Amino acid sequence: MDVNVKLLKQICEIAGAPGFEKRVRDLVIELVTPLSDEVKVDNLGNVIAVKKGKKNPDGKRVMVAAHMDEIGFIVTHIDDNGFLRFHTLGGFDPKTLTAQRVIVRGKKDLIGVMGSKPIHVMSQEERNKLPKTTDFFIDLGMPKEEVEKYISVGDPVTRDRELIEMGDCVNCKSIDNRVAVFILIEALKKLKNPAYDVYATFTVQEEVGIRGANVAAHGINPDFGIALDTTIAFDVPGAQAHEKVTELGKGTAIKIMDAMTICDYRMVEFMKQTADKKKITWQPEILTAGGTDTAGVQRMGKQGAIAGAISIPTRHLHQVIEMAHKKDIADSISLLVACLEQMDSYDWKH
């Protein structure tokens, strides 16, 4: 299966800091409307695209969640020289802020650079210390009066990086989690005959604590749940065999657990069986640090949901150079479609 890189690029590059997902949400609504029976947006901003099951007398609901937000920043202060101070929205490794371009989303989009103290003027002690996010500021190259025409405290800031292809991989900012947004949209296109009613949910504010998925699952009250998110591929120099979590190009990853969820053993088994039946390459995923929307999907409905997750192996996670393999992306689409079409063929009571 070919991956539509042009669409993936558009979805990855658009802005959507946690709590400020409007631009990516508008794009998602435009893309899913022709593919769904109904599209709703809840008060928190989650987009819920419903596709009815063809043979679903009990009205069973499957929630599929992919978060739309990306890690970003919020402006906290504009100083007398026009430099911005900021707070992080989501988990950053401070050293990855060095030498980055960002876009401040005020009345007008303005390019900024992440400034910090040059090594030439650092003391020996400062050189030996790891940077903190508070060591950085955003330089817009403008005096305060000019900056204040466009930017206010509270404006969101996102990272600036284009999607490129490298070998069989794609590389961009926000592969976490726009690759899953892309997979869910591509699955809706291919989904002919879903077993149960599918609630394709594009959630907000995952990167600050699974806030959107919690609300959406509460509203949908699903019987079954599948979250879609990136996971660590630590298949790089220096990694021990047992530390890799997943490897690029080795197929879609079936989540067994992450730090916030133990996936339902039946969902894990159903996914493995479905993948094997359809000859889809897969690898198991156990992530001992970090949570995903799986937690909200599993626990926020009235009786909980039988839930699991399909994960996309990704190198350099939470950096602007996140990398995923096109084959793993294609395998993830295939597995999601197969699971949604065959969910009624599994004995969930065993």
Ligand SMILES: [Zn+2]
């Ligand atoms: Zn994510």
